[in-house]
Amino acid sequence: MTSNLAPDNTLVQPLLTDLYQISMAYAYWKADKINDHAVFDLFFRKNPFGGEFTFFAGLEQCIKFLASFHYTDSDINYLRETMPKCTDEEFFIFLKSVTAKDISLYAIEEGTVVFPRVPLMRIEGPLIVVQLLETTFLTLVNFASLMTTNAVRYRMAAGDKISLMEFGLRRAQGPDGGLSASKYSYIGGFNGTSNVLAGKMFNIPVKGTHAHAFINSFTGFEELKSKMLKRYDSSESEDLLAKSIEWRKKIAPLLKCSVDQASDGELAALISFAIAFPQNFVALIDTYDVSRSGLLNFSAVALALNDLGYKAMGIRIDSGDLAYLSEIARKLFIRIADDFSVPWFADLMIVASNDINEETIWSLNEQNHKINCFGIGTNLVTCQKQPALGCVYKLVELNKSPRVKLSQDANKMTMPGRKDVYRLYGSDGYALCDLLQRSCEPPPEVLTRVLCRHPVNPVKRAHATPSKVESLLKLFWKDGCVCMPHEDWASIEVIRNRVRSSLLTLRQDHKRNLNPTPYKVSVSDNLFGYINDLWMQNAPIGDLS
Numbered sequence: 001m002t003s004n005l006a007p008d009n010t011l012v013q014p015l016l017t018d019l020y021q022i023s024m025a026y027a028y029w030k031a032d033k034i035n036d037h038a039v040f041d042l043f044f045r046k047n048p049f050g051g052e053f054t055f056f057a058g059l060e061q062c063i064k065f066l067a068s069f070h071y072t073d074s075d076i077n078y079l080r081e082t083m084p085k086c087t088d089e090e091f092f093i094f095l096k097s098v099t100a101k102d103i104s105l106y107a108i109e110e111g112t113v114v115f116p117r118v119p120l121m122r123i124e125g126p127l128i129v130v131q132l133l134e135t136t137f138l139t140l141v142n143f144a145s146l147m148t149t150n151a152v153r154y155r156m157a158a159g160d161k162i163s164l165m166e167f168g169l170r171r172a173q174g175p176d177g178g179l180s181a182s183k184y185s186y187i188g189g190f191n192g193t194s195n196v197l198a199g200k201m202f203n204i205p206v207k208g209t210h211a212h213a214f215i216n217s218f219t220g221f222e223e224l225k226s227k228m229l230k231r232y233d234s235s236e237s238e239d240l241l242a243k244s245i246e247w248r249k250k251i252a253p254l255l256k257c258s259v260d261q262a263s264d265g266e267l268a269a270l271i272s273f274a275i276a277f278p279q280n281f282v283a284l285i286d287t288y289d290v291s292r293s294g295l296l297n298f299s300a301v302a303l304a305l306n307d308l309g310y311k312a313m314g315i316r317i318d319s320g321d322l323a324y325l326s327e328i329a330r331k332l333f334i335r336i337a338d339d340f341s342v343p344w345f346a347d348l349m350i351v352a353s354n355d356i357n358e359e360t361i362w363s364l365n366e367q368n369h370k371i372n373c374f375g376i377g378t379n380l381v382t383c384q385k386q387p388a389l390g391c392v393y394k395l396v397e398l399n400k401s402p403r404v405k406l407s408q409d410a411n412k413m414t415m416p417g418r419k420d421v422y423r424l425y426g427s428d429g430y431a432l433c434d435l436l437q438r439s440c441e442p443p444p445e446v447l448t449r450v451l452c453r454h455p456v457n458p459v460k461r462a463h464a465t466p467s468k469v470e471s472l473l474k475l476f477w478k479d480g481c482v483c484m485p486h487e488d489w490a491s492i493e494v495i496r497n498r499v500r501s502s503l504l505t506l507r508q509d510h511k512r513n514l515n516p517t518p519y520k521v522s523v524s525d526n527l528f529g530y531i532n533d534l535w536m537q538n539a540p541i542g543d544l545s
C-alpha cells in the first residue's frame with residue numbers, strides 16, 4: 001500500500017462496519033462458502049431533495065478502503081473477545097488473511113449524474129469479502145453523494161456568477177461530517193470553504209471574513225493601540241483613524257444619516273481589521289445597524305484605505321432582509337464610485353449569510369438581490385432538506401446464478417444478475433435514458449434502434465436510436481491494484497469538472513425545481529424477460545381461503 005492510497009480518514013478501516021457483516025462472514029465460513037463467488041450492486045431507489053437527479057461521489061474513498069483493507073492483530077483480538085466464546089479459532093486465522101486482492105470493483109466515475117436503480121458500483125469476488133465491504137462502502141457513498149447533490153442544487157439556484165462559500169463546520173454532524181461537507185461542497189460547485197483543515201487536506205480555496213465578536217471587542221477609538229498604516233506604494237505611514245473620520249462625515253449625507261448614529265466601537269474595530277488586512281479588507285456590517293452604522297463605517301475605512309493605495313474587498317451582511325440590505329449597499333457603493341471617482345467601489349463584494357438555504361436563494365433571486373457571494377452553513381452541510389440518501393447493497397448473483405430479493409413493492413425488488421449500464425445520448429447531446437442489460441448481451445450500438453423497457457411496467461416501452469452510447473460501469477480495481485489513471489479517480493479538480501460537464505448533459509426539464517420530469521432508467525428486452533421470469537419463479541403462489 002502506498003501512502004497516497006490511504007483513506008482520508010483513519011476511521012475508515014474494516015471494523016467501521018456493522019457487527020452483522022462479521023457474523024455473516026463467520027456463518028458463511030462455517031457453511032463452507034469460502035469459495036463462493038458473489039456479485040453485489042450498490043444503488044439507491046429515490047433521488048434526494050424532491051429532485052430527479054443525484055451526483056455519485058465517494059468512489060475515491062472506496063478505492064482507498066480496498067487498497068488498505070486488512071484486519072490488524074488488534075482488530076482480530078477485539079473480535080475474538082466480542083464474538084461468542086464458541087467461535088472457531090480457525091476463523092480468526094482466516095480473517096487475518098483477508099484482503100481485497102480478489103475483489104473486482106466496477107463503478108460509475110465519481111462526479112457523474114446518476115439515477116435510481118442504476119448500479120453505481122458492482123462489486124465482485126469471494127462472497128465473504130464482498131459482504132464485509134457493505135457497510136463501509138455505503139457510509140462512504142451515501143453522505144458523499146447526498147452532499148455533492150445538495151451543493152449542485154445550491155449552485156443551480158445561485159447561478160454561475162455568484163461565489164458560494166461553505167461555512168458549516170461548526171454545525172456539521174461532527175468532525176468527519178464537517179470535513180466531508182467541505183470537500184463534497186467543493187466537488188458540487190462551491191468556490192471554497194472556511195474549513196482550514198479541508199483547505200490543507202484537499203487543496204480547496206479557504207476564505208473568510210470575521211465574526212461579530214471582533215466588532216464587539218472594541219467600544220471606542222481610545223482602544224486603538226495603532227491607527228497608523230503604511231501607504232501601499234511607499235514606506236510613509238498615515239493616520240487611518242483620522243482619514244476614516246473625515247470620510248465618515250462626507251459619506252453620511254449620502255445615506256441620509258448622521259455620524260452620531262454610527263458606532264465608534266464598530267469603526268475602531270474596522271480600522272483594526274483594515275490595518276491587519278489592508279489588501280483583503282472585508283467587514284461584517286450588521287452588528288449594530290447596517291444602514292445607519294455598518295455601511296457608513298465600512299465605506300469610510302474603505303475610502304481611507306483607497307487614499308493609501310489599497311482596494312477594499314467588500315462587506316458581509318448576516319441578518320435582516322438580505323435582498324433589501326444588499327440593494328441599499330450596492331446603491332451606496334455606486335454613488336460613492338461616481339461622486340468620489342473611485343470606479344472599483346461600485347463592484348465591491350457583498351457577502352450574505354444567515355441560515356440560507358436553496359429556497360432562500362431562489363427567493364432572493366426573484367427580489368433582484370445585489371449579493372455576489374453566499375456564505376452557507378447549517379442547511380448545506382446537514383442537508384436539512386433530506387438528511388440521508390438511501391443507497392443499498394444487494395446480492396444479485398452467486399456462483400453465476402442470479403439472486404433476487406422480492407418485495408410487496410415492485411419498485412423495491414432487486415434486479416438479479418450481473419448487469420452493465422449504458423447511457424444513451426440523443427443527437428442534441430442530452431442524455432436520453434440509461435439502459436441496463438445483462439452482461440452477456442452485446443452493447444447497444446450508435447444509430448441502431450434499441451427497445452428500452454420500463455423495469456416493472458410491461459406496457460411502458462420506447463425505442464431509442466442513440467447518437468452516442470457510453471458504458472457507465474468501468475473497472476477501477478482488480479487483482480489488488482487500481483486499474484485507472486490516478487488523475488481520473490483521485491483528482492478533486494477532475495471530479496469537480498466532471499460534475500459540471502455531467503450536469504450539462506441533463507435536459508432542463510429533469511433539473512427544474514417544480515415537478516421535474518423523471519429521467520428514464522430502462523432495461524433491455526432480454527433483461528426485462530429474465531427479471532420477470534425470476535420474480536415469477538421466486539414469488540410463492542398464495543392460497544385464497
Ligand SMILES: Nc1ncnc2c1ncn2[C@@H]1O[C@H](COP(=O)(O)OP(=O)(O)OP(=O)(O)O)[C@@H](O)[C@H]1O
Binds near residue numbers: 320
Ligand atoms: N429578502 C429575503 N427574502 C427571503 N428570505 C430572507 C430574506 N432576507 C433574509 N432572509 C432569510 O430570513 C431569515 C431571517 O432570520 P431571522 O428571522 O432569524 O432574522 P435575523 O435577521 O437573523 O434576526 P437577528 O437580527 O435577530 O439575527 C434567514 O433565514 C434569512 O436567510
Ligand SMILES: O=P(O)(O)OC[C@H]1O[C@H](OP(=O)(O)OP(=O)(O)O)[C@H](O)[C@@H]1O
Binds near residue numbers: 171318355375376377
Ligand atoms: O447561518 P449558517 O448558514 O449556518 O451560516 C454560518 C453562520 O455562522 C456564523 O454565525 P453563527 O450562526 O454561529 O452566529 P450568529 O448567527 O449569531 O451570527 C455566520 O455569521 C453565519 O450566520
Ligand SMILES: O=C(O)c1cccnc1
Binds near residue numbers: 167316377
Ligand atoms: O468567514 C466567515 O465569515 C464565516 C465562517 C464561518 C461561519 N460563519 C462565517
Ligand SMILES: [Mg+2]
Binds near residue numbers: 354355
Ligand atoms: Mg446565524
